[in-house]
Amino acid sequence: MTIADVRPKPAVPAPNDLESFWLPFTPNRAFKRAPRLIVRAKDMHYYTPDGRAVLDGTAGLWCTNAGHNRDPIVAAIQRQAEELDYAPAFQFAHPKSFELASRIAALAPGDLDRVFFCNSGSEAVDTALKIALAYHNVRGEGSRTRLIGRERGYHGVGFGGISVGGIVANRKLFGTLLAGVDHLPATYNREQQAFTKGEPDWGGHLADELERIVALHDASTIAAVIVEPMAGSTGVLPPPKGYLQKLRAICDRHGIVLIFDEVITGFGRLGYAFAAERYGVIPDLITFAKGVTSGAVPMAGVIARDGIYAAFMRGPEHVVELFHGYTYSAHPLACAAGLATLDLYRDEKLFERAHALEPKWADAAMSLKGLPGVLDIRTVGITAGIDLAPRAGASGLRGYETMERAFHHENLMVRIAGDTIELMPPLIVSEQQIGEIFDKVGRVIRAVG
Ligand SMILES: Cc1ncc(COP(=O)(O)O)c(C=O)c1O
Numbered sequence: 001m002t003i004a005d006v007r008p009k010p011a012v013p014a015p016n017d018l019e020s021f022w023l024p025f026t027p028n029r030a031f032k033r034a035p036r037l038i039v040r041a042k043d044m045h046y047y048t049p050d051g052r053a054v055l056d057g058t059a060g061l062w063c064t065n066a067g068h069n070r071d072p073i074v075a076a077i078q079r080q081a082e083e084l085d086y087a088p089a090f091q092f093a094h095p096k097s098f099e100l101a102s103r104i105a106a107l108a109p110g111d112l113d114r115v116f117f118c119n120s121g122s123e124a125v126d127t128a129l130k131i132a133l134a135y136h137n138v139r140g141e142g143s144r145t146r147l148i149g150r151e152r153g154y155h156g157v158g159f160g161g162i163s164v165g166g167i168v169a170n171r172k173l174f175g176t177l178l179a180g181v182d183h184l185p186a187t188y189n190r191e192q193q194a195f196t197k198g199e200p201d202w203g204g205h206l207a208d209e210l211e212r213i214v215a216l217h218d219a220s221t222i223a224a225v226i227v228e229p230m231a232g233s234t235g236v237l238p239p240p241k242g243y244l245q246k247l248r249a250i251c252d253r254h255g256i257v258l259i260f261d262e263v264i265t266g267f268g269r270l271g272y273a274f275a276a277e278r279y280g281v282i283p284d285l286i287t288f289a290k291g292v293t294s295g296a297v298p299m300a301g302v303i304a305r306d307g308i309y310a311a312f313m314r315g316p317e318h319v320v321e322l323f324h325g326y327t328y329s330a331h332p333l334a335c336a337a338g339l340a341t342l343d344l345y346r347d348e349k350l351f352e353r354a355h356a357l358e359p360k361w362a363d364a365a366m367s368l369k370g371l372p373g374v375l376d377i378r379t380v381g382i383t384a385g386i387d388l389a390p391r392a393g394a395s396g397l398r399g400y401e402t403m404e405r406a407f408h409h410e411n412l413m414v415r416i417a418g419d420t421i422e423l424m425p426p427l428i429v430s431e432q433q434i435g436e437i438f439d440k441v442g443r444v445i446r447a448v449g
Pocket of ligand 1: 062121123125154155157228232233262263264289
């Protein structure tokens with residue numbers, strides 16, 4: 001049998017044929033048997049083809065922090081599409097790209113002032129890793145080539161990101177990955193940390209593992225350390241108290257570039273513009289994506305400290321300083337969406353709102369403690385991770401059933417990471433909707449059993 005035998009092509013493709021689309025990070029056969037389709041959205045809700053309103057417990061995919069289809073963002077995209085559809089960012093530029101970069105730099109702490117644009121979190125991660133390597137090179141420290149990530153880390157799906165990432169399923173099918181990568185241990189320990197609101201007391205000492213790695217390889221070979229300030233995709237793991245501060249101190253001691261991957265923690269998720277501000281730690285590079293446009297147009301980027309940018313600004317002025325970039329870096333539609341989104345965050349004080357709501361959010365999440373199969377609940381900012389006991393011999397099945405039941409029976413979108421339920425609604429969520437989210441999740445957990 002050849003591949004062509006499997007599925008004869010129809011003369012005219014059926015508009016409702018589900019077969020051609022190979023869905024990302026989705027069990028395709030199960031999905032196509034019982035699809036979860038969404039046709040429209042507004043504010044806190046998605047709508048299905050049959051008109052059901054589904055409460056968005058996940059800000060889409062950690063991105064629609066301002067809520068869905070907000071009028072100012074939609075209008076800004078429409079206006080931009082009429083005015084300038086595309087302009088190259090190599091050797092040319094359009095004004096909104098500078099305006100957005102300045103606005104993002106103003107939100108970032110300290111001297112994180114230089115913004116390099118890309119289109120996805122994965123690209124932002126690869127960009128940050130490349131900037132770190134090149135930075136050492138241009139300063140004459142080209143022996144610094146090693147990259148240090150962390151177990152259970154998620155940094156997207158580029159080869160750089162999966163190499164420094166620590167989620168086994170995302171790595172094991174893809175060969176040897178980048179050479180010269182090492183990993184810090186994950187910061188999670190259920191015995192020590194279960195049912196903690198915010199940053200756990202236990203675990204700050206795990207940052208000392210970086211000293212062990214430096215001792216093993218020698219600082220002169222290490223370029224960068226990359227961590228998510230709060231590990232999101234692995235199930236919401238807030239950083240232990242003092243952990244990030246220790247990483248910063250060790251990196252300073254050894255001249256290592258510290259990268260915070262803020263693709264999901266940026267733009268208000270933890271009650272601040274960036275997690276770096278919440279934790280009072282200034283990394284050398286921050287990656288961002290998702291919330292910068294509230295998910296409305298793909299956009300991402302890297303924010304660099306002044307000293308890093310300055311290190312590249314040398315040599316003849318007609319020569320490109322960093323041989324890196326994307327056709328759609330600083331795309332006009334994305335810049336317009338980004339500016340309108342930042343206006344909304346400012347005008348509606350959405351980061352402050354997230355900060356103020358955090359205690360209520362955490363209490364509501366913890367109300368599920370004691371339900372059958374709930375092993376742990378973690379919260380930080382407007383995020384929650386709820387670990388469910390895996391079914392014997394079928395890891396991830398209970399989580400999958402939970403997600404399906406929430407969507408079809410409770411009109412709620414939740415995200416799952418294996419048997420962990422993840423919740424992170426848009427930051428416009430009301431107190432009443434917070435109650436609704438956890439009531440629904442509680443009913444689903446009981447029903448799935
Ligand atoms: C911390 C982190 N980095 C990178 C990424 C990758 O982003 P993208 O899917 O836009 O490539 C994600 C996505 O969730 C993320 O959570």
